[in-house]
Amino acid sequence: MINVASLRPSDIERLIEDGFSDEDKKAILSSLRTMLLEVRPDGGADSDRIYMAAQMLEMAGAWEQIAVEDLVETISGAPFETIQVFLEGLPHTYGAELAFKMMTDSSDLSTMRIVKQAYERQRVLERVQELEKAWRLTNLASLDVSMVGLGHNLGHDVISGLVTPHVPQISTDAEGNTQVRMVPKPVDDPEYAFPWITDPILR
Amino acid sequence: MDFDVLYGPCLPFARDASEAEMGVNPRSLEFLNEETAPALIKHLENAESLLLSQVVHATMPILWLIDEAGQIRFAMEEVIARDTGYLSYILPRNGPPMRETDVRLGHPALLEPVNAGEAKSARIGGEIFYDPIRRSELSWVLTNNSGRFGKRPHIKREYLENAGKAFEALGVSLRTFFIYTKEKQGEGE
Numbered sequence: 383m384i385n386v387a388s389l390r391p392s393d394i395e396r397l398i399e400d401g402f403s404d405e406d407k408k409a410i411l412s413s414l415r416t417m418l419l420e421v422r423p424d425g426g427a428d429s430d431r432i433y434m435a436a437q438m439l440e441m442a443g444a445w446e447q448i449a450v451e452d453l454v455e456t457i458s459g460a461p462f463e464t465i466q467v468f469l470e471g472l473p474h475t476y477g478a479e480l481a482f483k484m485m486t487d488s489s490d491l492s493t494m495r496i497v498k499q500a501y502e503r504q505r506v507l508e509r510v511q512e513l514e515k516a517w518r519l520t521n522l523a524s525l526d527v528s529m530v531g532l533g534h535n536l537g538h539d540v541i542s543g544l545v546t547p548h549v550p551q552i553s554t555d556a557e558g559n560t561q562v563r564m565v566p567k568p569v570d571d572p573e574y575a576f577p578w579i580t581d582p583i584l585r
Numbered sequence: 586m587d588f589d590v591l592y593g594p595c596l597p598f599a600r601d602a603s604e605a606e607m608g609v610n611p612r613s614l615e616f617l618n619e620e621t622a623p624a625l626i627k628h629l630e631n632a633e634s635l636l637l638s639q640v641v642h643a644t645m646p647i648l649w650l651i652d653e654a655g656q657i658r659f660a661m662e663e664v665i666a667r668d669t670g671y672l673s674y675i676l677p678r679n680g681p682p683m684r685e686t687d688v689r690l691g692h693p694a695l696l697e698p699v700n701a702g703e704a705k706s707a708r709i710g711g712e713i714f715y716d717p718i719r720r721s722e723l724s725w726v727l728t729n730n731s732g733r734f735g736k737r738p739h740i741k742r743e744y745l746e747n748a749g750k751a752f753e754a755l756g757v758s759l760r761t762f763f764i765y766t767k768e769k770q771g772e773g774e
Contacts (some may be wrong), residue, residue, distance in 0.1 A: 387678060387679040388644065388679040390714065390716045391714065391716050391726050391728055391762035392718050394714050395762075418682070420680070420682045421682070422683070424688060424689070425601045425602070425603050425689075426602050426603025426605070426606045426689065426691055427603070427606065427662065427689040427690065427691030427692070428683070428689055429601065429732075430600065430691055430731065430732040430733060433732045434730055434732050434736065434764075437732070437736055437766070438730070440766065440767060441764055441765060441767060443767070460731065471732075473767075519714065
């Protein structure tokens with residue numbers, strides 16, 4: 383029986399070779415829920431555990447087998463920080479769909495924060511652009527509604543997060559050590575601008 | 586010997602590290618060499634001959650990494666008290682929730698402590714895990730299961746295989762398991 387909290391190389395090899403049974407999917411979702419409720423992201427080893435579980439399951443092909451709707455149900459109720467780390471370990475498009483589904487299913491603040499974080503990735507931004515029409519017609523409208531009561535600054539921050547992806551900046555210090563840090567990509571970069579957002583406040 | 590070619594360039598960890606991981610070494614930290622290798626071999630072989638050891642090893646991985654000098658380091662994944670820094674216990678992979686007052690030491694803790702704002706760098710890292718399978722005589726597996734040092738975009742399968750050969754050169758026989766990102770249309774890293 384697979385347990386996501388103690389995934390073994392032989393589990394992954396078996397799933398790749400034999401495929402996923404219904405029992406495997408149930409075991410993955412059930413043990414994943416337990417793990418996400420119990421393991422607290424610490425910015426270190428425990429965060430890494432959550433991230434690597436998502437990555438190893440990706441390698442096994444789990445996210446091609448498990449519907450986004452089922453995963454939404456599984457992770458609902460887990461702390462925001464935990465879901466954030468888990469989303470980082472998912473394939474970008476699948477993670478975007480998961481965040482998209484969570485946002486359309488909920489309008490609470492924590493869900494909006496998750497979406498903001500997830501959408502900072504370039505891949506996810508591309509996904510948003512693919513969903514431009516649905517986004518404009520439904521989610522942007524619901525975002526406006528959701529921002530009522532959050533205050534303009536927070537609402538603007540959410541939107542800024544959507545249009546300001548981070549990119550790696552590599553530099554070398556005086557001793558020749560390589561340093562990598564993530565910096566915001568300039569918001570006036572036309573590559574990342576959303577031409578369909580014409581409201582100057584939202585841009 | 587060009588360690589960059591064998592094990593990959595020595596780069597800062599990906600993602601984050603906790604404050605404890607930046608400032609404390611695990612008590613069990615060792616360097617693999619001619620003195621420690623025979624003891625490590627005995628430790629691993631116990632799983633084959635003693636059920637007591639088998640149960641322990643099947644639940645607790647050993648962390649490893651290769652540092653800038655090409656040295657292999659290994660340690661248990663220790664949990665320490667945040668306030669004193671003393672070893673509390675070794676938490677099994679599927680253990681219960683930890684106390685707020687404890688913190689787990691992952692891969693960055695295998696390197697020397699640094700000051701705030703400084704980075705820790707290694708070539709590759711992962712876990713050594715007891716995972717016997719029918720088609721291999723080797724019950725222990727060397728993986729790159731580390732989001733900080735093992736599963737980084739530049740890490741190649743050959744770096745892990747070369748790490749396996751470095752263990753083998755000192756008599757520690759392990760099979761390798763490389764964790765990679767699946768290439769799919771529209772999903773490339």
